[in-house]
Amino acid sequence: MAAATTIYDFKPTTQAGQPLDMNELRGKVVLIVNVASKCGFTPQYDGLEALHEKYADQGLTILGFPCNQFGGQEPGSDEEIQNFCRTNYGIKFQMMKKVDVNGAAADPLWEHIKAEKPGLMGMKRIKWNYEKFLISRDGKVVDRWASVTKPESLAPAIERELAKKPANL
Known part of the structure; x- marks a missing residue:
């Protein structure tokens, strides 16, 4: 594959095990987040779902990527994660298959x-x-944004992007 230039060059896997052709998101604003069910930041699911509810009909798509690389805080199967998210947080935005975001096995989209x-200092x-x-x-x-940034504080940046027209679709 030639060097990727946009997210549209990838096909990550949904929790249902199906590839998501990122071309389907062309023209949308996308928020990609690595998530975990047993983390101190897990309550951010509420804020992410609130963003989904508020902006989905304006063109925002949220993709949650479960990851178990940080303190083993996402040990469950994809089915267990999906059940946890729906039961405890009423998640309706798109959850993806559990991935690595760092290291040799990191998902290509995340790379x-x-x-x-x-991030900071080019990390x-x-x-x-x-x-x-x-x-x-x-x-x-x-x-x-870093983990400590609450989803609701992203609203102004999301609104700015939603107000822009797509450049090269």
């Missing part, structure tokens, strides 16, 4: 977004659960 928007590594990446309507990473 791409980390390279496109490194590409994901530091902990609930790091967030905002993707523009043309598939480029426009911002990245």
Whole structure:
């Protein structure tokens, strides 16, 4: 595969085991988050779902990627994670198959977004659960936030991206 230039070059797997052709998200604003069910930041599911409820009909898609690389805080199977999210947080946004976000087995989409928007001091590594990446309507990473950033504080950035028209669809 040639070097990826946008998120549309990837096909991550949904929790149902089906590939998600990211081309289907062309023209949408996307928020990508690595999540975990047994983390101190797990209550951020409420904020993520609130963003989904508020902005989905305006063109926002949220993708939650469970990851067990940080303190073993996502030990369950994809089915257990899905049940936890629906039962405890009423999650309706798209949950993906559990992935690694760092290391040799890191999901290719995560490798791409980390390279496109490194963190502090150019660090590409994901530091902990609930790091967030905002993707523009043309598939480029426009911002990245650390775990401590609450989802509701992303609303102004999301609204700015939703107000923009897609550049090159």
